[in-house]
Amino acid sequence: MLLLDEPLSGLDVAQQAAFNALLSPVLSSGVSVVMCSHDLNHTLHHAHSVWMLRDGEVVAEGDTGEVMTTDSLQSLYGIAFYQAQLAQQRWLLAEALSSESDNNQG
Structure with a gap:
């Protein structure tokens, strides 16, 4: 069993690719690999199953593709999520949040 805690944290894109080549x-x-990660797309592309946690409690678990939906992520994070197909892979995108000052500039 291999335990990984935020293995991509602080890595640039080239080092992330090198990590993926090793993984x-x-x-x-x-x-068996157990990995804690906040990188949703890395998790989506590499994990077979996931546990989604809020305040240390499991709020969803199961097959990655079934659990990591735009609805479940919106419920977990409180912001809108979208999905896109690119290079034959599904990608998750979080809605950008604007500050009040951004809204008053236009």
């Missing part, structure tokens, strides 16, 4: 054969070998 893929580990996942394929049958080793």
Whole structure:
């Protein structure tokens, strides 16, 4: 079993790709990997199942594609989410939040 706590934190894009290249054969070998991550798209693309937590409590669990929906993420984070297809992969996008000053500039 491999335990990873925010393995992409602080990594630039090239180092994230290098990490993914190391992780893929580990996942394929049958080793169980438990990873804590705030990177929704990395989780979506690499995890087989997920637990979504709020205040330390599990609010959803199961197959990644079924649990990580725009509705469940909106409920968890309180902001709108969208999904897009790009390069034959599903991507999750959070709605940008505007400050009051941004709204008063136009």
